[in-house]
Amino acid sequence: MKAAIIGTTGYGGGELIRILANHPYIKIHSIHTTRDEKPVSEEYPHLTGIFDKVLTKIETDKIAEESDIVFLATPSKVSGKLAESFLNKNIKVIDLSGDLRLKDPTAYEAWYKHESVDASILNQAVYGLSEWNREQIRNANLLANPGCYPTAALLGLAPVLTEKLIDSNSIIIDAKSGVSGAGRSPSMGTLYAELNENFKIYKVNEHQHIPEIEQQLSLWNEEEVNVTFSTHLIPITRGIMTTIYVQLKEELNTSRLLDLYKETYDGHPFIRVRKNGVFPSVKEVKGSNYCDIGLNSDSRTGRLTIVSVIDNLMKGAAGQAVQNANIMFGFEERAGLEMIPLYP
Numbered sequence: 001m002k003a004a005i006i007g008t009t010g011y012g013g014g015e016l017i018r019i020l021a022n023h024p025y026i027k028i029h030s031i032h033t034t035r036d037e038k039p040v041s042e043e044y045p046h047l048t049g050i051f052d053k054v055l056t057k058i059e060t061d062k063i064a065e066e067s068d069i070v071f072l073a074t075p076s077k078v079s080g081k082l083a084e085s086f087l088n089k090n091i092k093v094i095d096l097s098g099d100l101r102l103k104d105p106t107a108y109e110a111w112y113k114h115e116s117v118d119a120s121i122l123n124q125a126v127y128g129l130s131e132w133n134r135e136q137i138r139n140a141n142l143l144a145n146p147g148c149y150p151t152a153a154l155l156g157l158a159p160v161l162t163e164k165l166i167d168s169n170s171i172i173i174d175a176k177s178g179v180s181g182a183g184r185s186p187s188m189g190t191l192y193a194e195l196n197e198n199f200k201i202y203k204v205n206e207h208q209h210i211p212e213i214e215q216q217l218s219l220w221n222e223e224e225v226n227v228t229f230s231t232h233l234i235p236i237t238r239g240i241m242t243t244i245y246v247q248l249k250e251e252l253n254t255s256r257l258l259d260l261y262k263e264t265y266d267g268h269p270f271i272r273v274r275k276n277g278v279f280p281s282v283k284e285v286k287g288s289n290y291c292d293i294g295l296n297s298d299s300r301t302g303r304l305t306i307v308s309v310i311d312n313l314m315k316g317a318a319g320q321a322v323q324n325a326n327i328m329f330g331f332e333e334r335a336g337l338e339m340i341p342l343y344p
């Protein structure tokens, strides 16, 4: 299979190269930029001698003619337009941005603060939460890869919500992210001097991932769900931890809930459920496509604490995108994604 990557010079695009350069069935055919054409190893010197392919301009007709799949690792607004231009061109599209994830264009415009693509395009996009939407992903031509925070939050909440074990109005998701989640374009908030030895909350009750999380939770719950979701920037390069608090409908101890999580995710190679009393940390998934989950049920308060961790660039972006491509083409789900986390 031949793949094209647009947005190659960003962090998500760079991570796609790291994965696909060693993929057994998907070969990187072309990589693209809006800037000057040059070997990508000039942009990313760590690729020198390993992957020196030249970045070329974005010509959608040519890309569609030459490749089987295109990965859009581009900013929101840009991605939606590119996805539209690839439609009906006999090429599969995986978009890493938020442009195709929300089914309601009005909600998109309210949260993303710019124009949505047409509803007819949104309706064709399949939401690519790999573990929960595999059948639809298998037949998708246009795939909306989930956001980094929603991936961690939804994988952590799904078993108890789908089994209707929690009060769906009680969900609080406290999320923390490393700085690569903000992308490669410099901004005040990501300056070393502002970030180092700091811990900041941002986009309080305004984060664009709130409607994405609520959309999927409402589908599972068959009734509208609203969540409290807060995001924090922490001085690490990669990694997301979501600490989720929910009220249980009836008392259930930690062991029973862990059994439910283990059964639910049995056969899903990238979800690892921890033992009773053990919680995952972000470094334990760094550089890998794993989502690790730990939990504890507090009989005193009746609340359940769920902790999920991912690498935002892997399971939160490029890793899940390749996992979805594997499902779309019928390859083994783990193909190209068997890297062991980088520890310590």
Ligand SMILES: NC(=O)C1=CN([C@@H]2O[C@H](COP(=O)(O)OP(=O)(O)OC[C@H]3O[C@@H](n4cnc5c(N)ncnc54)[C@H](OP(=O)(O)O)[C@@H]3O)[C@@H](O)[C@H]2O)C=CC1
Pocket (backbone or CB within 6 Å): 006, 007, 008, 009, 010, 011, 012, 013, 032, 033, 034, 035, 058, 072, 073, 074, 075, 076, 078, 079, 096, 097, 098, 146, 147, 148, 180, 181, 182, 183, 184, 185, 312, 313, 316, 317
């Ligand atoms: N970073 C993360 O952890 C995650 C990111 N995402 C999403 O994935 C996408 C990529 O993110 P990330 O890699 O972090 O972002 P970056 O800012 O690091 O990179 C974005 C890339 O998009 C390209 N680009 C910018 N404008 C245009 C344009 N008008 N036309 C074509 N290409 C353009 C740029 O490439 P060039 O300058 O070479 O043209 C740039 O390198 C975003 O939508 C982001 O929201 C999703 C989940 C997690």
Ligand SMILES: CC(=O)N[C@@H](CCC(=O)OP(=O)(O)O)C(=O)O
Pocket (backbone or CB within 6 Å): 076, 096, 097, 098, 099, 146, 147, 148, 177, 178, 179, 180, 181, 182, 183, 208, 209, 231, 233
């Ligand atoms: C740390 C950090 O700034 N993270 C970004 C993640 C954005 C992202 O990935 O955006 P989409 O998923 O909507 O494309 C943020 O919180 O906005």
